[in-house]
Every structure is written in C-alpha cells, then in structure tokens.
Amino acid sequence: MRWKVELTQDAASKSEALPGDLRGKFIFIARRLESESPMQVGMPHVRPLGNKLWEMRLQGRDGIARAVYFLASGQRILVVRIFAKKSQKTPRSEIDLALKRLKDAT
Numbered sequence: 001m002r003w004k005v006e007l008t009q010d011a012a013s014k015s016e017a018l019p020g021d022l023r024g025k026f027i028f029i030a031r032r033l034e035s036e037s038p039m040q041v042g043m044p045h046v047r048p049l050g051n052k053l054w055e056m057r058l059q060g061r062d063g064i065a066r067a068v069y070f071l072a073s074g075q076r077i078l079v080v081r082i083f084a085k086k087s088q089k090t091p092r093s094e095i096d097l098a099l100k101r102l103k104d105a106t
Contacts, residue, residue, distance in 0.1 A: 003037055005030040007079045008101060011067070014082035021060030026067055026082075029056045033077055053098050055090065066090060068098040070105075078105060 007015060015026055029045045038046070038054070048054050049068065056067040056079075064085040072078045080101035083094055 003034050003075045003077055005034055005069075005077045005079065006072075008081075008105075011079045011082050015067070015079075018058075018065060018082070019060065019062035021062050022058045022065050025058045025060055026056060026065075029058070029067075030077075030079075038071060038077060049090065049095055049098075051095075051099055052102060053095065066094070068094065070098075070102050072105065080105065 015023060018026065029041070032041050032045065044057060046054055046056055052070045054069055054071075056069065058065040058067065066081075066083060066085055067079050068081040069077050069079040081094060081098045
C-alpha cells in the first residue's frame with residue numbers, strides 16, 4: 001500500500017495561497033513522500049520537529065514556507081499547517097497549533 005498525502009481544510013486553503021514556486025515545491029515534496037515513503041525522504045526536504053510532527057521545507061525565490069505534518073493511520077501523511085516563515089527558527093506558536101490539530105485528528 002502506498003502512502004497518501006492529505007491536507008486539513010485549513011492547510012488546503014493555505015497551500016492554494018502559496019506563491020507558485022513554493023506551491024510547486026510543496027507538490028514535489030508531497031509526491032516524493034508518497035512514492036518513496038516518509039522514511040526515505042530527509043534533509044533538505046523534510047525535518048523532524050519532535051512530538052510526532054515533521055515539516056516540509058519549502059524554499060523559493062518568493063520566500064520560505066513550512067508545511068507541518070504527521071504520519072496518521074492507514075499510511076496517511078496528514079498536513080495540518082502551512083505557513084510563511086519569517087525567522088530562522090520555526091515559531092513555537094506554529095508548532096503548538098500543529099500539535100493541537102494532531103490531537104484533534106487522532
């Protein structure tokens with residue numbers, strides 16, 4: 001069975017609002033996660049955040065964004081948050097919100 005990337009409603013609307021090059025990078029990484037499995041894809045595309053959360057690292061000429069996801073049952077990769085990044089470190093508030101959505105989804 002293959003992995004499948006799914007987005008929450010909020011994440012889907014945020015992905016549509018991404019600039020074209022960042023949206024393309026998101027699609028590229030999502031397809032790699034589906035075809036190669038999440039355990040095969042690493043830096044510079046994805047990185048663990050801890051507490052079962054991972055981030056897709058999106059970088060392009062229009063800026064930097066992150067897509068936070070976790071591995072759900074049934075070989076699903078559930079993207080719970082997408083946001084533009086303004087600082088070097090992923091903001092704690094974004095991680096906390098993603099953790100809340102992880103708990104709501106499980």
